[in-house]
Amino acid sequence: MDLDRINRWLTLGANLGVVIGIVFLAYELRHNSALLEAEAGRQLNQNQISLYNEMLASPELTEFLAKLKRGEELTDAEKIRERAFYSRLILNWKWEFAEYRSGRLGQDQLPDLAWIALLKNEGFMPTPGLRDVWEAGKKNREPDFAAYIDSRLD
Numbered sequence: 001m002d003l004d005r006i007n008r009w010l011t012l013g014a015n016l017g018v019v020i021g022i023v024f025l026a027y028e029l030r031h032n033s034a035l036l037e038a039e040a041g042r043q044l045n046q047n048q049i050s051l052y053n054e055m056l057a058s059p060e061l062t063e064f065l066a067k068l069k070r071g072e073e074l075t076d077a078e079k080i081r082e083r084a085f086y087s088r089l090i091l092n093w094k095w096e097f098a099e100y101r102s103g104r105l106g107q108d109q110l111p112d113l114a115w116i117a118l119l120k121n122e123g124f125m126p127t128p129g130l131r132d133v134w135e136a137g138k139k140n141r142e143p144d145f146a147a148y149i150d151s152r153l154d
Helices: 003-057 059-070 076-101 112-119 130-140 143-153
Strands: none
Touching: 003 059, 003 076, 059 076, 076 112, 076 130, 076 143, 112 130, 112 143, 130 143
16 A cells, blocks of 8 residues: 555544544533533522522511511611512522523523512512612613513513
8 A cells, every 4th residue: 555545544534533523522512501401490490499498497587578568667677688688589580591591591491470570579479679679779780681671570
């Protein structure tokens, strides 16, 4: 065999190896994408479950929410707690929205109807000051996220 023929066979083998590598890489990326989507869904569930677990485990939080529902006057400390509670809800929503925008959560997984119900104080728990917290911090939020929420509030 002459050197030219050996060189062509080696080049063909190298090119075939590159093609196989690209196919394998595409498979791995698709598999990784599916894992990221599954993890985003699991984290969304975990966020929701942790809120319920906190309410179940904390009589103080449950009483605080009941006080909000009754419309009773809040102490200064309770007002701070209310704002922190609402801010945490909004931060969770921001994460969920970012996961949706990135494609890791589908539209059917995004609990935006629950967000709007809570912002309108029509959700599963009393949230009379949530809309005020939303409005007060809106200018500091991601514009896409704020626009998405506001478009559903109207």
